[in-house]
Amino acid sequence: MAELDRAARRTEIKTEDGFAVWREWGSGPALVMLHGGAGSWSHFFRQIEAFSGDYRVIVPDLPGFGDSAACNPKADPHRMARILAAGIEQLAGSQPLNLVGFSYGGIIGGYLARMIASRISGFVIVGGVGFEARRNVVDLASWRHLSDIASRRAMHRKNLLAIMIADSTRIDETAILIQQSNAERSRHDTRPTARLKPLTEMLDASKVPLAAIWGEHDQLAAPHFEERRVWLAGRDKKAPFKLVANAGHWVQYEAADAFNAALTDCLRSFAERGGETGIYQGEEHGR
Template sequence: MTQISSKTPVASIQPEAQAAALLQQSERIVTDADGCRMVWRRFGEGHPVVLLHGGHGSWLHWVRNIEALAAHRAVWAPDMPGFGESDDIASDLSVMTGTLVRGIRQLPGCDKALSLVGFSFGGLVAANVAASLGTVCRLALMGSGGHGGIRRQQRALVDWRKAGDAEALAVAMRYNLEAFMLADPARIDAMAMYAHTESCRLTRFRSKNISRAGDLRCALDRFGGEVLLAWGEHDVTADPVRAIAAMTQDSPRREGRVIANAGHWVQYEAHAPVNALLDGWLPT
């Protein structure tokens, strides 16, 4: 087991070891929803909070947030179906929603009130799960897909699958992180590279067209509960001010925040303010 003490500089530890040390704090649970096995990791105790990652993602999308949120809660970080270690399903939003609803209902302590937090494609999924599950008390969406508004992406992504070797793969992954995920290239550290690369390599679900559809507002209307929406100031997938206005209009139970100096992967790039925001907003 890799031990990380308060005196160990985090930057000096390999990201694989950092992730392994974080997993040592978790309990691994596998659910089966009509033959689809999902891998979940539970951290901490208390009010249950389920974290749903983005497209081309995995539980590692929350690697900078889990410990802060789990200090006072039971945090569940799955690989959604078609991602990471979980089984495949059809690339369909309703199938994804139903599979997750059935999986959540099997989790210990999630039979009553719980909170959902979703990122990017996982934000759209979380809104649909919240509308279907019936026990979600609070819903927080980070850089959510499905808003149907304008996008601000200026650089096309490169096909990392065509990389011929490890060096070319690293170049492609760094380029895509800079073009799409993070606003400040200086924040592309070893963990960002590791989390993004590992998550992309294990992605089988096709989420892009689903994320770009404008279904988020309808899902939020069906949910009807307390919602927090946040986008990074420089998120290339949305105009944050317009997206927040469209999602919160005539809805007093919804509030929006623009996170300064951050891009799409807002909970990683601006993990300190996002952790503080979520810690103050989510129940304990």
């Protein structure tokens, strides 16, 4: 983790709405990745090296998480998206980009897609939430009252199994480190925004090309994947829909090789649909 962090090009970008910390690796077409709730850039720990050989991988800490500033008490998603849009404009200029949003990052990606639709070649939703499909209720263990380090780690491991990783044997020390660090630095509750189910409205307005990836044992989604497939096709009939075997909600960590192959296929599909430039020739909304 420390080596990957040191290798990053780190930028703090301030706006009137607040600031976000961005990390970049590699060069090439821009691939912007948005982490999930109670997360940070480290949610994509196992994607950065895999994709930075072919892409300029750009990963912010969303406002209110990781090293970025708090957004506001209600974690206004419009404000978060404005902060991120300003960062993308500074870092990527007019360059087309592919967008990946994990869990709550998919919701914020939807707001962002509406703001800068003409810039986005394609949007991959990973473990998507915040739209009209049945979602399972997952109860998490409380760790905030625990002062003992070992007890806290045990609770974070329990929560990983409850909501993030399906196979307990895949919960290694790095996964626990990421979960603990991210959860204990989180300043915002993402659940109120997710309950509003805003993703449909955002994507219907933006019309960007879509793809989606879930782990087949996603604790929030399984077994209701047909509802998700129908929802995705309703937004984009050509959108790839991929289920990764033997993986839970944090599919990109638990089954990294299979996920990376699925993501590569999704990115390739965007390029094929967009021709040589890879960019969707649609109307830009929300400016």
